[in-house]
Amino acid sequence: MSLLRPWRLFAAARGCSAGPPPRPRPFHAGPWLWSSASSKDALVKLRRRTGYSFVNCKKALEACGGDLKQAESWLHKQAQKEGWSRAAKLHGRKTKEGLIGLLQDGNATVLVEVNCETDFVSRNLKFQQLVQQVALGTLLHCQNLKDQLSTYSKGFLNSSELSELPAGPEKEGCLKDQLALAIGKLGENMTLKRAAWVKVPAGFYVGSYVHGAMHSPSLHNLELGKYGALVVCETSERKASLEDLGRRLGQHVVGMAPLSVGSLDDEPGGEAETKMLSQPYLLDPSITLGQYVQPQGVSVVDFVRFECGEGEEAAETE
Numbered sequence: 001m002s003l004l005r006p007w008r009l010f011a012a013a014r015g016c017s018a019g020p021p022p023r024p025r026p027f028h029a030g031p032w033l034w035s036s037a038s039s040k041d042a043l044v045k046l047r048r049r050t051g052y053s054f055v056n057c058k059k060a061l062e063a064c065g066g067d068l069k070q071a072e073s074w075l076h077k078q079a080q081k082e083g084w085s086r087a088a089k090l091h092g093r094k095t096k097e098g099l100i101g102l103l104q105d106g107n108a109t110v111l112v113e114v115n116c117e118t119d120f121v122s123r124n125l126k127f128q129q130l131v132q133q134v135a136l137g138t139l140l141h142c143q144n145l146k147d148q149l150s151t152y153s154k155g156f157l158n159s160s161e162l163s164e165l166p167a168g169p170e171k172e173g174c175l176k177d178q179l180a181l182a183i184g185k186l187g188e189n190m191t192l193k194r195a196a197w198v199k200v201p202a203g204f205y206v207g208s209y210v211h212g213a214m215h216s217p218s219l220h221n222l223e224l225g226k227y228g229a230l231v232v233c234e235t236s237e238r239k240a241s242l243e244d245l246g247r248r249l250g251q252h253v254v255g256m257a258p259l260s261v262g263s264l265d266d267e268p269g270g271e272a273e274t275k276m277l278s279q280p281y282l283l284d285p286s287i288t289l290g291q292y293v294q295p296q297g298v299s300v301v302d303f304v305r306f307e308c309g310e311g312e313e314a315a316e317t318e
Contacts, residue, residue, distance in 0.1 A: 042068050046075070076172070076181075093189040096309045097122050100228040102210050103135040103221060107149075109206045110138040111228050111306050112162075113193040121188050125218070130182040132222045134192055137165040137175050142197035149201035152232050154302060157195040196304045198230055205298075207231040207246020211254050229253035232302040245296055252282040252289055253305050261300055264290045276300065 039061070046057040049072060060071035098115035099122050114131045121127050138157065147153060157165070163176035171178060175192060183190055198206050210225035229250040235242065253276070262275025268288055272278040277290035277300065284292065293300055 039066065042066060042071075046071055093117060095189055095191045098190075098193070098308050099128065099131050099224045100210060100226060100306045100308050101131040101135040102208055102213075102223040102225075102228050102230075103132075103139055104206070104208065105139055105143075105221070107201070108139060108142045108197065108199050109208060109230055110135055110142060110195060110197045111230055111304055112138055112195040113306050113308060115191045115193050115309065116186075117188040117190075121186050124186060126182060126185055127190075128214075128219060128222075128224060130178060130190070131224060132219050133167060133171065133178050134162065134175055134195065135222055136168050138162070138195040138197055140168060141165055142199060145199070147199075149199060152198060152200045152204050152302065154196070154198050154232070154304070157197075159192055159194065162192045162195050194306070196230070196306070198232060198302075198304065200232065203234060203236070204301075205233045205235055205242050205246060207233060207242070207249045209247050209250025209254055211251075226308045227254045228306045230304040231300060234299040234301050235297060237297070241296075242298075245298060248283060249289075249293070249300065249303075252276070252279070253303050255282045256280075256289075257305060257307075258303070261302060262290075264294065266290075276303065 042061060043054065043057055046061065046068060047054055056075060057071070060075045061068075064070035064074055095115035095117055097117060097119045098113065101110075101112045101114070103110050103112075112131065112134045114127075114134055116122055116127060141157070142155070145153075145155075163174065163179070165175050167173055167175055167178050179190060179192055200206055207230070208223075209229050210223040211227035212225040214224045215222075231246060231249040231253060233242075233246065233249070256276070256279050258276035258279055259274040260276065262272060262277045264277055266272045266275050266278035268278050268280070277288065277293070279289050281287050281289045281292045289300075
């Protein structure tokens with residue numbers, strides 16, 4: 001009796017037909033083969049350019065026949081769709097955390113506030129890049145205003161106005177589109193809360209301060225923190241010490257939270273406690289801020305103060 005092959009013995013034991021086992025089907029990789037080195041290079045490049053997962057990058061390249069540029073565009077469109085969908089689901093969730101962003105360029109300075117749900121997300125680089133994009137969008141808006149400056153100018157943008165600003169030369173769409181992308185990536189509700197900008201001509205200087213400032217090489221000149229202040233000063237001459245003076249004035253505004261500038265003639269105490277120049281100077285309470293500023297040859301004319309999450313607690317109490 002001839003020896004049965006193992007697969008025949010198995011078939012006999014199972015009472016099945018003793019025919020040969022089926023051959024495995026050949027694998028079809030589709031029109032775009034993954035085995036080539038160029039395909040793998042394209043996948044790595046797309047991943048580096050966009051930051052999306054390898055799985056999504058692979059889907060994009062397959063959908064676009066390996067075209068890198070089309071795949072990048074496809075990824076952004078898909079991410080935006082998912083972002084808007086997630087934003088709709090998360091809408092209404094409280095956004096008490098976030099960051100204040102400060103950006104200066106030439107004679108223009110901006111403060112922006114972007115909010116999220118948790119402090120954990122506010123420390124994420126992708127969230128900080130969103131704040132940077134909002135600050136750049138506000139700065140471009142400020143610089144594009146055609147005005148002949150004889151004195152300083154100041155403006156504010158609310159959430160709706162901020163959302164409609166162009167995202168900038170290297171980004172598509174508006175800031176609200178960048179917001180949707182960030183929500184899709186980070187999975188938290190976020191809001192573009194507000195922005196302020198100041199432009200000054202010669203003879204004026206903008207002092208600035210961000211409390212607990214964070215700097216990242218990838219964010220260039222952007223300063224990030226939980227509190228920020230701009231102080232507009234008028235000065236007859238440009239001094240090397242103005243930057244340090246402006247920082248100290250910004251610290252005072254953040255720490256003492258004045259409501260108005262006031263004047264050097266205001267007496268300390270009473271209602272004057274909310275007036276900046278008559279307040280005890282934060283770094284030396286034995287004198288008023290006015291007494292500190294006067295010998296410096298500088299006049300304080302205006303200020304802006306942002307506190308992250310400001311107004312949220314009051315709104316919740318109401």
